Structures are given as structure tokens and as C-alpha cells.
Amino acid sequence: MDSALPGPAYSATARTTPTRHADRARYDEDTVHAVLDAEFVCHLGFVAEGAPVVLPTLYARVDRRLYLHGSTGSRPMRTVDGRRVCVTVTITDGIVLARAALHHSVNYRSVVVHGTAHRVTDPAERALALDAVVDQVVRGRSADCRPAGAKEHAMTAVLRVELDEVSAKVRTGDVADDPEDVELPHWAGVIPVRRTLGTPVPDAALPSGTPLPGYLAHLA
Amino acid sequence: MDSALPGPAYSATARTTPTRHADRARYDEDTVHAVLDAEFVCHLGFVAEGAPVVLPTLYARVDRRLYLHGSTGSRPMRTVDGRRVCVTVTITDGIVLARAALHHSVNYRSVVVHGTAHRVTDPAERALALDAVVDQVVRGRSADCRPAGAKEHAMTAVLRVELDEVSAKVRTGDVADDPEDVELPHWAGVIPVRRTLGTPVPDAALPSGTPLPGYLAHLA
Numbered sequence: 001m002d003s004a005l006p007g008p009a010y011s012a013t014a015r016t017t018p019t020r021h022a023d024r025a026r027y028d029e030d031t032v033h034a035v036l037d038a039e040f041v042c043h044l045g046f047v048a049e050g051a052p053v054v055l056p057t058l059y060a061r062v063d064r065r066l067y068l069h070g071s072t073g074s075r076p077m078r079t080v081d082g083r084r085v086c087v088t089v090t091i092t093d094g095i096v097l098a099r100a101a102l103h104h105s106v107n108y109r110s111v112v113v114h115g116t117a118h119r120v121t122d123p124a125e126r127a128l129a130l131d132a133v134v135d136q137v138v139r140g141r142s143a144d145c146r147p148a149g150a151k152e153h154a155m156t157a158v159l160r161v162e163l164d165e166v167s168a169k170v171r172t173g174d175v176a177d178d179p180e181d182v183e184l185p186h187w188a189g190v191i192p193v194r195r196t197l198g199t200p201v202p203d204a205a206l207p208s209g210t211p212l213p214g215y216l217a218h219l220a
Numbered sequence: 221m222d223s224a225l226p227g228p229a230y231s232a233t234a235r236t237t238p239t240r241h242a243d244r245a246r247y248d249e250d251t252v253h254a255v256l257d258a259e260f261v262c263h264l265g266f267v268a269e270g271a272p273v274v275l276p277t278l279y280a281r282v283d284r285r286l287y288l289h290g291s292t293g294s295r296p297m298r299t300v301d302g303r304r305v306c307v308t309v310t311i312t313d314g315i316v317l318a319r320a321a322l323h324h325s326v327n328y329r330s331v332v333v334h335g336t337a338h339r340v341t342d343p344a345e346r347a348l349a350l351d352a353v354v355d356q357v358v359r360g361r362s363a364d365c366r367p368a369g370a371k372e373h374a375m376t377a378v379l380r381v382e383l384d385e386v387s388a389k390v391r392t393g394d395v396a397d398d399p400e401d402v403e404l405p406h407w408a409g410v411i412p413v414r415r416t417l418g419t420p421v422p423d424a425a426l427p428s429g430t431p432l433p434g435y436l437a438h439l440a
Contacts, residue, residue, distance in 0.1 A: 015273075020293045041312055041326065043263035045274035053235075054265035054274050056310040056330050073240045090276040092261055095357055095417070101365045102372045104354050106261065110276050134324050137315055138411075145321045145406050152322045175423045182425045186365050187433045189426065191358075192418030197315070203395045203408040213407045 015114055016167035026168040035111045035168050036061040036089055040137045044068060045086040046117075048079055059087065060132035064163040066113060067120070067129035069156060077157035080117040087113040087161055095191040098175045099184040107171050107190065114165040120158040129158045140215030235334055236387035246388040255331045255388050256281040256309055260357045264288060265306040266337075268299055279307065280352035284383040286333060287340070287349035289376055297377035300337040307333040307381055315411040318395045319404040327391050327410065334385040340378040349378045360435030 009028045010016075018025050026032065044057040055076055059068045066087055070077045094107030120126050131142035148156065175188045200212060200219055212220050229248045230236075238245050246252065264277040275296055279288045286307055290297045314327030340346050351362035368376065395408045420432060420439055432440055 015268075019295050019298070020291050041310060041328070043265075043274050043308055043310070045263075045265040045272035045306070047267050047270070047272050048235075050267070051304040051334065052265035052267050052272050052274075052306040053332075053334075054263050054272075054306045054308040055332065056308065056328065058326065071240050075239050078239070084271040086265075086272045086274045088263055088274040088276065090261060090263070092415075097358065097361060097365075097420075099366055100368075100372070101350060101354055101362065102368045102376060104357065104361075104365070106278065106357070108261070108276065112273075112275065114271065114273075130321060134321055137324065137326070138317065141317060141324075142321065145317075145324070146319055146401060146404055148320075148322045152320070156322060177423075181366060184366055187420075187426065187430060187436070188423040189421050190423075191420045191436070191439060194416055194418065195312075196414060196416050198412030198414065200317075200407075200411045201409050203397075203410075205402045206408055210407060216407070216411070219411065 010166045035109045043088045046080045060136035066161045068159040072157045081119040085117045099181045099186045115161040117159045230386045252388045255329045263308045266300045280356035286381045288379040292377045301339040305337045319401045319406045335381040337379045
């Protein structure tokens, strides 16, 4: 069947080939992009004065690129232009309680991106990236807010990281106890974990009775 | 009032002093430990061949220490003993939709730990750390599973990172639009975000009718 043909994929490298649990590694675009599209906070890693630094950062995926943004005064934005970065996105899906302590695990989906960060200076690309970061958090929102003005643009740094050396790692499914442990008298199973969005709380200055916009209506 | 006396706190360093949003930084043990105790997946950063690597990893906090564990064959466990690491824990609490694109934000709590990782070899400390990692995920679980045997211990590396150079960063509250934007016709407010645990799904091999243990009863 055509639908079973493999789609485009990222190439594995030494760094993106796990030293264990190789069965959990994924390189196909569908899996990698789905993980990246399901979150909006990444962990940006860089090296400062020889030591690693990991900071939570908002991001967006556009095709085979990531955009990150932050204040021009913030540490990562001042540090990483032209430098190696590692961008990691992790989603926790479940807690796996095995009978054996060592088989306790977590169901998760993660993507690790190795690359180089470049400051984006082209106005059109900056505008696209800033819209994408807003839409990554809430789809449709960028068309319903005031775009950045010139002064705000000057305060905002945008970084681009090409998706090239990329891998996903996915654990799904059940407890994996050793056969000789299955009779042990401990409860075993999986606790589902998910992120939920609550009812939107309007800003105090919003005129009372202002309806939720369509892109938030499902949260009412 | 005695209750208003400041409790113990971590000392700020150049690296843990933010270059902006200094009002969001926290160093008191209560805040730092509360964030660390509310999660079980951290992002471990280290430097490999000059480049940063960030990997999601299970951890536990015990007093002023973090313990991380993993297979002795995994990349971080083989790489980081005696080396500088950065361990970051982030919890997303809300999506802040401002009228201005640039004031979109996220309510979050994060902790960044700068330190050196050390392999734990003392059997008593290893046992304590492995129990702590299980209990970090589900309180009370370590007493209700089979502890690791000698062969499993040999397959498992435990790392200790002292909590010393540590800071939390916390954003809470409302939209922070500029006064001149408040009349703009865009919905503004905060969408609460939280993690929820679902009903535990028993392992297929568990005898039917096995009750949930007490430490999971609140999830029934």
C-alpha cells in the first residue's frame, strides 16, 4: 500500500544513535514533528565558559527549522549566536509501575536537536518566526493580537536552529517486568499522565461579557 | 512575626543572577525544593566533545542533593562522572495571552542547578537514591516493589549533584500589557495549565480484582 511507504526522515548520526533502547529511537519526520508540535516549551542547552547551561525557552517549529525567541538582554540570546546548541522537547505520557524497582519507567516522547543557533535579522523571517512562536502556544492567536512595533523588535532576539541532526525517542505501552517477577504481590500497571488546559480566566480590564475567540472556544 | 523570618536560602552567584526579570528569581529553599519536589523528569545538560547535550532524565531530591539514575550503558551516565552538569526542572502553570504579541508569556516555575555530577558507589547511598527516584514519581512506591538485586545494581549508575549553585524562576499572575494597549479589541487573559494523572491501568498479568494500593487510592 502506498500509505505504508516510509515518509521523509532525518539521518541518524553517532550522536543521535542511542547506546541503549535503540528500539525507542525514531527519525521519521512524522514522529519528530508531531512531538515538536505538541509542546511550546523546550530546554535550550549551550556552553558558557566551558560549563553546560540548560534554560526553558519558548519555541516554534516551521518546516525543518526551530525558532526560539527571547529578550536581547537575556543570557542565552546574548551567548549562543553562531554557537552549538542542543534543544530538547519532552512530553510525559505515563508512569510505569513495575513489580521490580529497576523496571519502573515513564512513557514519554522526546526530541533532541543538535545544531547551531543563528540570530535572525531579516524582517520578514523575524515576523514569521514571532507569529509562529505565538501560534505554537495557541493556534490562531497570532492573527488576533497587536504585532510587535519597531521598538519591541529591537528588544527581541530570534534564533533559528535548522532541523538536521535530530532524533525522537518514544516509550509507550506496558510494564516490562522479568517473567520471574510477575507473581510478586505488588500492584503493577500504568498511570496515564496528560496536560490539561483549564477554563480561560479573562484579564480584569477586559469588558465583562467579552466572548472567547473561536480558537479558544473549545476551552469554555 | 517569627513566621515572616526568612528561611534558609541558596546564595546567588553571577550565573544564577538573571540578566533580566530579576523579580522572578528565587533562592529560598522552600521555593526551590517545592519546584524540585513537584516533578520527576529533569533535563540534564552536559558537554560532550565540546558540544552541549540535553537529555530528559528521572531524578529525585534528597535534602540538598539531587540523584539521577540511568543504565551504566547510557550516554550521560558514561560521560558525566566528575564533570560539570546543569540540571533544569520546569513546570508550566499557565498560558498568558496579552493584547500585544510581545507580551505573550507563560506562567511557570523552573529550577536551574549548576554543579558537578559524581557517581555514587556506596551501597547504602545507592539504595537510598534508588528508593528516592521511585518515590519521586509516586510517593510510597519504593516500599511496595522488589528492590534491585546485585546484577541489577551493576547495570545501574547513580549520579549525585549537590544543590549549591541553584536558583528558581517563577512567573505567576496576570497579563502585563502596556497601558496604551488595554483598549485593543483582543481577548486577553490566562489559560491555566496543569498535569493530571488518569485512572491507573492494571498490568494484564495482574489478578483481576487486585485493589489499588493506598498510595494510588486517590487516583481510583
